[in-house]
Amino acid sequence: MPRFAFRLPRRNATPLPENPLVAFAWRGVHLRGREWGSHLLEDVTLDLYPGEVHLLLGERGAGKTLLLELAIGERRPDTGHLLLSDTPYTPRHPADASAARLTVIRRQPRLLESLTVEENLLLAHPAGPLEGPGNALALLPPGVDLARQSRVADLPPDQRQWVAILRAIHPRPRVVIFEEPALPLPSAQQRHLLHLFECLTRHGTAILYSTRAFPDFPDLPVRRFTLLHEGRVERFGLMNTATALPGSLPWQRRLPPRRHFKAPDDALMRQPLLTLRESGRVAPARLVLHEGEICGLAGRAGSGRHALLQTIAGLRRDPHWEVWKTGEPVGLFENAGERLMSDLPILENLTLPRLEATCGFITNLRREKITRDWMAKLGLNVTNPHTPVAELSLRDQRRVALGRLLIARRRLLLFHEPEEGLPPAERHWLLSWLQELAHSGHGILLAGAAPDELLALCDTVAVMEGGHLQSVRPAAQWTENELPESR
Amino acid sequence: MRTQALVSTLYRTPLLRAPVPLLGLPLLLVAFAMLQGSDDLPLRTFFLDFGNFRFIAMQSVVVAIGAFGMTLVIASRGIDLSGGAQILFYAALTGVLATSSLWLGVALSLGLGLLLGGAIGWAISRSGAPAWLVTLAAMACYLGLLRTLQPPPPGTVHPWMAVYPSPWWIGVAPGAWLMLFLAVALAFIVRQSVWGRHLLAIGADEEGARLCGVRVTPTRSLVYAVAGGLFALAGVMQMAAGSGNDPHRMAWLEIDMIAAVLLGGTPVNGGRASLFGTLLGAFFLAVLRNGVWQAGWPPAIAELAIGFSILLAIAWEHHRRHHQYAPPMTGWLER
Numbered sequence: 001m002p003r004f005a006f007r008l009p010r011r012n013a014t015p016l017p018e019n020p021l022v023a024f025a026w027r028g029v030h031l032r033g034r035e036w037g038s039h040l041l042e043d044v045t046l047d048l049y050p051g052e053v054h055l056l057l058g059e060r061g062a063g064k065t066l067l068l069e070l071a072i073g074e075r076r077p078d079t080g081h082l083l084l085s086d087t088p089y090t091p092r093h094p095a096d097a098s099a100a101r102l103t104v105i106r107r108q109p110r111l112l113e114s115l116t117v118e119e120n121l122l123l124a125h126p127a128g129p130l131e132g133p134g135n136a137l138a139l140l141p142p143g144v145d146l147a148r149q150s151r152v153a154d155l156p157p158d159q160r161q162w163v164a165i166l167r168a169i170h171p172r173p174r175v176v177i178f179e180e181p182a183l184p185l186p187s188a189q190q191r192h193l194l195h196l197f198e199c200l201t202r203h204g205t206a207i208l209y210s211t212r213a214f215p216d217f218p219d220l221p222v223r224r225f226t227l228l229h230e231g232r233v234e235r236f237g238l239m240n241t242a243t244a245l246p247g248s249l250p251w252q253r254r255l256p257p258r259r260h261f262k263a264p265d266d267a268l269m270r271q272p273l274l275t276l277r278e279s280g281r282v283a284p285a286r287l288v289l290h291e292g293e294i295c296g297l298a299g300r301a302g303s304g305r306h307a308l309l310q311t312i313a314g315l316r317r318d319p320h321w322e323v324w325k326t327g328e329p330v331g332l333f334e335n336a337g338e339r340l341m342s343d344l345p346i347l348e349n350l351t352l353p354r355l356e357a358t359c360g361f362i363t364n365l366r367r368e369k370i371t372r373d374w375m376a377k378l379g380l381n382v383t384n385p386h387t388p389v390a391e392l393s394l395r396d397q398r399r400v401a402l403g404r405l406l407i408a409r410r411r412l413l414l415f416h417e418p419e420e421g422l423p424p425a426e427r428h429w430l431l432s433w434l435q436e437l438a439h440s441g442h443g444i445l446l447a448g449a450a451p452d453e454l455l456a457l458c459d460t461v462a463v464m465e466g467g468h469l470q471s472v473r474p475a476a477q478w479t480e481n482e483l484p485e486s487r
Numbered sequence: 488m489r490t491q492a493l494v495s496t497l498y499r500t501p502l503l504r505a506p507v508p509l510l511g512l513p514l515l516l517v518a519f520a521m522l523q524g525s526d527d528l529p530l531r532t533f534f535l536d537f538g539n540f541r542f543i544a545m546q547s548v549v550v551a552i553g554a555f556g557m558t559l560v561i562a563s564r565g566i567d568l569s570g571g572a573q574i575l576f577y578a579a580l581t582g583v584l585a586t587s588s589l590w591l592g593v594a595l596s597l598g599l600g601l602l603l604g605g606a607i608g609w610a611i612s613r614s615g616a617p618a619w620l621v622t623l624a625a626m627a628c629y630l631g632l633l634r635t636l637q638p639p640p641p642g643t644v645h646p647w648m649a650v651y652p653s654p655w656w657i658g659v660a661p662g663a664w665l666m667l668f669l670a671v672a673l674a675f676i677v678r679q680s681v682w683g684r685h686l687l688a689i690g691a692d693e694e695g696a697r698l699c700g701v702r703v704t705p706t707r708s709l710v711y712a713v714a715g716g717l718f719a720l721a722g723v724m725q726m727a728a729g730s731g732n733d734p735h736r737m738a739w740l741e742i743d744m745i746a747a748v749l750l751g752g753t754p755v756n757g758g759r760a761s762l763f764g765t766l767l768g769a770f771f772l773a774v775l776r777n778g779v780w781q782a783g784w785p786p787a788i789a790e791l792a793i794g795f796s797i798l799l800a801i802a803w804e805h806h807r808r809h810h811q812y813a814p815p816m817t818g819w820l821e822r
Contacts, residue, residue, distance in 0.1 A: 315694065332698050339698065341691035343758050352688055353699040357681045364679075408700060 020085035023206035024048040024071070024102065024175040029080035031066055031231075038393075041066055041231045043080070048175060048206040053197055053221050055239070056210040058228035061422055064210045066231075068104055068177050072097040085174065098124070104177040108301070109164030113153040117146055117163055125171035136170040139199070141192035156466065157184045157302030165193075169200060176200065177208045183484075184301045197221060212450075258457075259439045261292020273412045273443035274312065275324040278469055285469040287462050289443045291411065294434065296454035296461040296475070297447035298483045304467035305447040306334075309414045312445070320467075331410035333401060333418055340401055342390040346382070347371045349389050349400055353408035370407075378403045395426050402433070413437065417448030431457055451483035498807045504752030505764035507800045508771035515771070519778035539781075541650050543773045544663040548648065549574065549725045551666045551769035553740065554747035555673055556717030558765045561748050562677070563710050564690040564757030565611065565618035570718050571740035572629035573600065577722025582638035585726070596719045604715015608708035638726075645727035662724050666766070669717070674762040683760075686710055690757025739790075743772055746793055750800045754808070771796075 025048065031041035041063050048054050058064045069075045070082065073091030082089045084100055091097050097104075103124075112120055121136055140146055146159055155163065161184040168176055182190045197207055198221065209222070227235040263270055276287040289295050297305050311318045312325070313332040340349050347368065356366045371385040378399040382392065389397060398418070405413060415434070419427040431453060438444055446458065454461050455475050462472040463483065497503060553574055560567045577596040584592030603625075611621045646653055648662045657664065677683035685706045688696035697703050749755065750771060751764025772793060779789040 313698065315697070329700060334698075339692060339695040341688060341695065341758060343754075344687070344691060348684065348687075352684065352696070352701070355681045355684055360681050361679050362681060362684065404699065 016085040016087055020050060022047050022083055022086055023050040023204075024085075024089075024208075025083040026067060026070065026077075027081055027083060029067075029070060029077045029082075031063075031070070031075065032078050039231055041077075044228070044231070044233055046208075046226050046233070046236075048208055050174075050204045050206050051201045052223050053201060053207040053209055055220070055222045055225040056208055056228065057212075057225060058210075059212060061230075062228040063231040064228060065107075065179065067228075068106070068179060068210065071102060071175075071177060072104055098171070101171060101174045102177075103168035103171065103173040103175075105164050105168045105179060105181055107179045107183070109160070109167075111152045111160060111163055111167075114151065116149050116151055117155075118148040120152055120163055121167055121170055124167045136166045139166060139169070139196060141189045141195075143188065157300070158186060158189060160302070161185055162189075165196070169196065172203070173200075173205055175206045175208070177210060179210045180212065180301075181209075182211075194220065258435055261439055261441050263291060263441075271326060272324075273326055274445070276308075276312070276469070277322045278320060279322045280320075281468070285462070285472045287460075287469060287472050289412070289445060289460075291441045291443055292438050293460070294438045294444045294446060294458045296449065296458035297445060297464060298451060298454055298461055299447075299464035300484045303464040303484075305464050306416055307467070308464070309334075309416050309445065309447060313414055325412065328412075329408075329410060331405045331408055331413045333405050333413065333415045340389045340397060340404070343388060345386045345388050346375065346380070346392070346400055347385040350374055350385075350403050350407060353404060374403050374407060395422065398422060398426070398430070402430070406437075411441070412443045413445070415444065415446045415448075418446070419449060451480045454483060455480060494810050498810055504761055504807075505750060505767055505800075506752075506803055507750050507796050508764075508767045511796065512767070512771050512774060515774050515778060519774075519782065522778075522782050538650070539777070541659050543770070543777050544659045545648055545650055545728065546777065547769045547773035548660070548662040548666050549721045549728065550740065550743045550747055550772060551766055552669060552724060553718050553721035554744040554751075554765045554769050555669055555762060556714030556721075557744045557748050558751070558753050558760050558762055559673070559677070559686065559710050559717075560618075560714045561745075561753055561755065562690045562757050562760035563686045563707060564693070565707070565710070566622065566745075567607070567711065567714055567718075568619055568622040568741065569607070569626035569629055570622075570714070570744050572626040572633065573604075573715065573718035574722045574725055574740055576629045576633045576636075577719040578725040579633055579636040579638040579722075581723050581726045583636050586639060593723050596723055597716055600715040600717075600719025600722075601712045602715075604718070605708045605712030607715070608711025609704065611711070612704040612707045644729040648724060648728040662727065665720075665724075669720075670762050670766045677760045677762065682706060682709060687758055687760065690759070692758075742793070743769075746797050747772055749797055749804075752800075752804075754804055755801070 026044055026046045029041055029044045030039065032038070033040045044063070044067065046054075046056070046067065056064055056067070066075065070077055071091070072094045073096050074094065076090075076092075082091075084102065089100065091100070112123065115123075137146060137148065140162060144159060144162055146155075146162060152160060152163060161181070165178075165181060182193060185193075200207060201221070209220070222239050224238055225236065226233055270290065272288045272290050274287070274289040276289075278284040287295065297308070299305050307316065307318070308321065309332060310316045311321050312323055313330045315332070341352075350371050351367050354370075356363050356370065368385060375383070375385060380392070380396050380399055382396065389400060392400065402418075418434075419430055422430065431449075434444055434446065434457065446454070449457070455478060458475045460472055461475050461478050461483065463470045465484075503509070553570055557567060557570055577600060580599070581589075581592040581596045584595060607621060607625050610616075611618050614621065646661070647665075648660050650660065652658070652660050677686065685696065685701045688699065688701055689703055689706060693703060747765050747768035750768035751766070752761045753759060753764065775792055775796075776786070776789045779786065779792070
């Protein structure tokens with residue numbers, strides 16, 4: 001009797017070697033960008049040996065995530081190839097990666113929110129034991145009490161991260177790629193990662209630890225590292241050699257000195273643009289933002305900074321916060337160009353906040369002139385204001401979003417991860433623009449910059465943790481190590 | 488790379504946003520003109536007769552005017568499922584009131600259309616419920632209201648919708664001219680007015696629009712209000728055409744209006760409104776129904792063809808979305 005069961009095609013028909021030389025490798029990988037002639041990755045070669053922890057260092061936008069996406073088949077290299085256990089490996093779908101026992105822990109893990117912890121784990125590895133010796137939950141650090149039946153959506157960020165980690169290491173993987181695994185974890189639990197790495201490498205699992213800055217724990221059992229910079233391998237080698245790491249990373253640049261806003265003379269009694277306090281807490285921290293000030297908001301992933309900014313902007317209601325603003329509307333800059341209308345031209349996007357109109361009808365000539373002026377001011381790479389935003393590069397899209405914010409002429413500006421995914425020069429441009437804005441009297445609340453940037457740029461820095469405002473201090477009273485790495 | 492740029496240029500040509508009626512209309516005309524009709528109705532000569540086109544224009548009026556309203560709603564990333572029920576209700580209402588005063592009936596229908604439409608829009612915006620759900624409830628309400636009315640029996644055709652209009656030189660029925668005027672006026676309003684730009688901004692990204700200072704609830708209420716007014720106008724035209732009050736035709740009015748919008752190149756995801764495309768789409772549907780009817784085929788064929796053309800339009804739109812933008816050219820070309 002014929003069987004009509006639906007079967008996935010088997011990709012790795014030949015069995016993989018038992019003791020491979022290389023557990024996983026990217027060899028000479030090229031990836032073209034959306035822009036003509038630009039490269040996201042250029043000739044990247046990286047070998048992972050069985051049982052090693054490899055450190056992949058690189059700033060934002062260096063291409064770390066691209067390597068991960070290549071490995072799980074979300075992208076395919078334009079040239080170059082991948083190796084899995086010494087054999088060529090061409091994943092077409094994330095299912096291929098999990099079939100090859102290659103798992104990843106992404107910076108923002110996509111858990112199935114409405115399902116329980118148990119269901120999430122079993123979905124990754126249906127046969128995996130959740131009871132008895134060798135079960136996944138036994139790998140949790142001592143302090144963490146993860147109930148199997150609790151819904152993932154109800155968990156705090158550190159426990160969610162543990163679910164993500166367990167989901168990845170539960171199927172006994174050959175290769176695991178950790179992307180900033182320690183960020184959402186409190187420092188007491190971060191050390192437990194070392195224990196996990198030891199368990200994994202003992203069984204021959206290769207680990208790629210991908211991070212922006214060198215992790216806090218110095219005894220990470222790393223033998224080798226690779227440093228990515230703008231899609232190229234900048235340096236690689238053994239950790240114990242005298243390669244200067246991480247003292248002077250190549251992308252760190254100095255910002256110009258701050259020029260401070262001079263309030264008009266009668267402004268002794270000037271009102272703050274924003275006062276923020278948590279309600280229902282004993283001695284809550286208070287955040288006050290005046291004209292011409294920049295306030296940094298530091299915090300780990302999931303510490304509630306984005307929700308706070310949205311609350312201030314009035315996009316969500318949260319009785320948890322007491323917000324006093326001046327009556328005028330607030331400008332919110334959210335990560336990336338998703339907030340732009342990508343189908344519509346630059347003209348429409350830039351002028352939407354201020355449509356020059358008489359009697360409700362738009363005056364075209366004036367509108368186009370304003371757009372051209374702003375395009376020149378923002379230094380866009382295109383000159384035609386009728387170009388759809390979808391055709392712009394990420395750099396230009398971000399600049400259009402910034403321009404739209406400025407055209408709206410708001411005094412209080414909230415920025416959420418404005419530099420995410422931008423190359424260093426562009427980030428530098430953005431930060432110096434923020435300085436200029438503060439100099440001209442805007443009040444700026446900035447969430448999602450690196451600690452060193454926050455300290456260089458801001459007047460005050462506030463730290464958030466678990467949805468609470470922990471402390472607010474002038475920037476001079478913080479040191480870089482006290483601030484949590486954002487995201 | 489060059490072919491990619493060419494494809495994207497083609498895709499962004501405004502005319503090509505509505506390829507199905509554009510290509511389909513001449514195809515249909517040729518096909519129906521070549522067909523042999525039934526024995527007593529020689530299609531070959533009759534289909535291409537100007538009188539028949541008058542008839543087709545008259546037939547497309549109701550669907551087209553309603554579809555203009557639907558275009559605005561869909562461009563703001565909504566949907567109004569109650570459109571067909573509204574048209575029937577206002578047709579019946581005008582019919583009832585016309586026994587005392589026609590103009591009173593028209594004025595009352597239009598006013599009520601604007602008012603109730605605005606209420607629907609406000610309810611959608613304030614509740615945050617999906618538009619199809621709220622308008623489905625509204626459809627039930629309109630159908631209930633429809634049953635309370637006792638409209639006069641259909642049959643009398645008002646001069647507004649006469650196939651042979653009274654000064655012969657205006658060519659087609661005054662209703663058809665009204666349809667054309669509405670297309671021009673609404674296209675201008677959507678393109679040039681602040682409200683029109685805000686409507687499209689809401690359709691493209693509601694939160695982004697709100698951040699840019701667009702007042703979403705009033706804007707959206709006005710969109711549904713204008714749509715309600717247009718549905719009421721379509722209802723008046725339906726009454727004038729004397730083919731009012733058959734609840735069984737309701738479903739087809741719904742589908743025809745949405746089909747005309749999609750065929751006309753207004754994307755389901757909003758952010759863009761093509762009113763002339765909608766006009767073209769409505770005309771395409773009318774030609775299709777008319778030709779099938781004249782050929783003596785069962786109307787099921789027309790319905791099947793409409794369904795397939797909607798699918799075709801959706802497929803085209805999907806393909807266009809993914810290929811309309813060339814990779815950005817930076818560097819030496821742009822500087």
